[in-house]
Amino acid sequence: MNQSTYSTTPTDQAGWQALADQLTLEGRAYVDGAYQWASNNETFACISPVDGRELAQIASCDQADAELAVAAARKAFESGAWSHLAPTKRKAVLLRFADLIDAHGDELALLETLDMGKPIGHARAVDVPATVRAIRWTAEAIDKVYGELAATPHDQIGMISREPIGVVAAIVPWNFPMIMASWKIAPALAAGNSVILKPSEKSPLTAIRLAALAEEAGIPNGVFNVLPGYGHTVGKALALHMDVDCLVFTGSTNVAKQLMIYAGQSNMKRVWLEAGGKSPNIVFADAPDLKKAAAEAASAIAFNQGEVCTAGSRLLVEESIRTEFLGLIREALTTWRPGHPLDPATTCGAIVDQAQLDRIIEYIGIGKSEGATLVEGGKRVMEETGGLFVQPTVFDGVNNRMRIASEEIFGPVLSVIGFNTAEEAITIANDSIYGLAAAVWTSNINTAHKVAKALKAGSVWINHYDGGDMTAPFGGFKQSGNGRDKSLHAFDKYTEIKATWLVIE
Numbered sequence: 001m002n003q004s005t006y007s008t009t010p011t012d013q014a015g016w017q018a019l020a021d022q023l024t025l026e027g028r029a030y031v032d033g034a035y036q037w038a039s040n041n042e043t044f045a046c047i048s049p050v051d052g053r054e055l056a057q058i059a060s061c062d063q064a065d066a067e068l069a070v071a072a073a074r075k076a077f078e079s080g081a082w083s084h085l086a087p088t089k090r091k092a093v094l095l096r097f098a099d100l101i102d103a104h105g106d107e108l109a110l111l112e113t114l115d116m117g118k119p120i121g122h123a124r125a126v127d128v129p130a131t132v133r134a135i136r137w138t139a140e141a142i143d144k145v146y147g148e149l150a151a152t153p154h155d156q157i158g159m160i161s162r163e164p165i166g167v168v169a170a171i172v173p174w175n176f177p178m179i180m181a182s183w184k185i186a187p188a189l190a191a192g193n194s195v196i197l198k199p200s201e202k203s204p205l206t207a208i209r210l211a212a213l214a215e216e217a218g219i220p221n222g223v224f225n226v227l228p229g230y231g232h233t234v235g236k237a238l239a240l241h242m243d244v245d246c247l248v249f250t251g252s253t254n255v256a257k258q259l260m261i262y263a264g265q266s267n268m269k270r271v272w273l274e275a276g277g278k279s280p281n282i283v284f285a286d287a288p289d290l291k292k293a294a295a296e297a298a299s300a301i302a303f304n305q306g307e308v309c310t311a312g313s314r315l316l317v318e319e320s321i322r323t324e325f326l327g328l329i330r331e332a333l334t335t336w337r338p339g340h341p342l343d344p345a346t347t348c349g350a351i352v353d354q355a356q357l358d359r360i361i362e363y364i365g366i367g368k369s370e371g372a373t374l375v376e377g378g379k380r381v382m383e384e385t386g387g388l389f390v391q392p393t394v395f396d397g398v399n400n401r402m403r404i405a406s407e408e409i410f411g412p413v414l415s416v417i418g419f420n421t422a423e424e425a426i427t428i429a430n431d432s433i434y435g436l437a438a439a440v441w442t443s444n445i446n447t448a449h450k451v452a453k454a455l456k457a458g459s460v461w462i463n464h465y466d467g468g469d470m471t472a473p474f475g476g477f478k479q480s481g482n483g484r485d486k487s488l489h490a491f492d493k494y495t496e497i498k499a500t501w502l503v504i505e
């Protein structure tokens with residue numbers, strides 16, 4: 001089934017289920033313009049966290065497939081079929097690619113929900129449009145970026161140009177499979193590189209489907225390849241490959257560190273990492289609207305089941321309003337109860353897999369044993385559905401040194417920490433190995449700027465949570481990573497700078 005078989009977006013669970021029942025799922029890798037099984041013929045089961053059912057068998061690629069894909073990508077790059085194409089032409093193809101994703105929005109949203117459990121309403125209203133926007137915005141930008149001329153003596157010319165780097169491997173996670181992929185593949189392709197996308201083994205379906213849409217859009221063979229499989233097999237093979245020029249990654253800090261080692265052990269490929277977070281959300285007593293702050297604090301931990309790198313997992317609240325604010329948060333969380341992911345009214349879906357659910361439940365136990373006070377949630381629910389659901393959970397009385405406050409849980413578990421002064425809030429907020437994002441809520445412009453400047457984070461939000469657009473860069477300080485996705489800054493990852501110096505005779 002493809003998009004042309006539907007006429008309108010379903011409006012209820014039965015409608016989405018009917019579409020799900022018609023889906024034909026592709027599980028093969030896509031290399032050099034063709035779908036194919038892994039060289040070793042091995043597959044793994046793609047299990048839906050919605051109900052525990054097997055969705056498809058997926059090609060389990062390894063070293064041999066990495067070799068094939070890298071060779072195809074290199075050949076395509078050197079041929080110039082894409083890398084030498086005029087930027088306006090690459091732009092036109094990528095705009096077609098974005099249009100095709102848009103046109104297949106229902107199907108792609110459904111794949112995302114079935115594969116990793118997020119609510120269909122969010123997959124359709126957030127994941128699909130954000131992916132389309134990332135590709136469109138980047139495509140639109142590529143014929144508007146210029147080189148530079150150096151300041152030279154009169155008889156010399158110094159040209160500073162950017163060239164595509166070559167073969168790019170993109171390894172991405174499962175929480176926003178398409179969005180994370182688009183933040184990498186859009187600038188990499190726009191700049192003229194060849195790309196090998198390795199989706200998470202927990203969410204391979206949309207990446208595999210995107211390959212067919214890329215082909216239909218006119219991206220030449222070998223320029224865009226998709227290798228599903230495990231991190232320790234095909235991911236490692238790409239990271240250690242001597243002919244991959246650039247490795248871009250979104251995922252955990254532990255794997256990010258390992259990728260730096262692989263680059264050092266191989267060809268010193270460029271390595272760009274978007275890693276974990278434990279973001280502080282700081283609410284002062286003079287926040288302009290406490291109810292709004294509480295609603296956004298609830299969303300910051302419950303949206304996407306808390307499986308968000310920028311989740312506001314540490315809520316720092318000024319002591320004078322702590323009890324009142326806790327009440328507001330609990331009220332706001334009533335709109336974030338777990339529900340069936342295919343029901344468009346659901347706001348909190350299924351946890352991606354059993355291992356992640358176990359991890360969340362384990363951390364809830366750790367919070368209790370560390371002496372924090374469980375004030376909301378804390379339990380697995382809807383077990384009878386065969387799906388993996390957990391209640392949004394709030395711990396009060398948390399100390400920043402507790403494990404629930406210092407370690408990334410990647411689930412809907414909120415740690416509430418009190419503070420008395422701005423200085424104390426800044427110290428607690430920055431006392432983390434991570435530095436991805438932070439928010440501050442206050443009506444005082446001086447407090448807002450003082451705190452925003454002091455926070456060691458790649459994104460800082462004032463009086464809201466999780467703002468941003470393709471127009472602004474995204475990435476982390478400290479062990480949250482290096483480099484930036486989105487905006488024109490993203491091109492820095494996918495280009496080499498060349499200085500060409502000419503002496504005029």
Ligand code: NAD
Nearest residue numbers: 172173174199200231235236251252255274275276277309
């Ligand atoms: P993960 O690190 O376990 O896996 C990410 C990807 O790396 C997967 O495709 C996996 O197969 C691959 N991988 C694993 N081991 C590998 C190895 N040895 N060599 C090569 N590849 C390997 O992360 P995850 O569980 O998929 O995602 C959750 C993490 O992602 C969280 O830490 C979250 O904060 C982070 N994340 C960060 C951002 C950001 O922009 N900073 C965005 C989303 C998610």
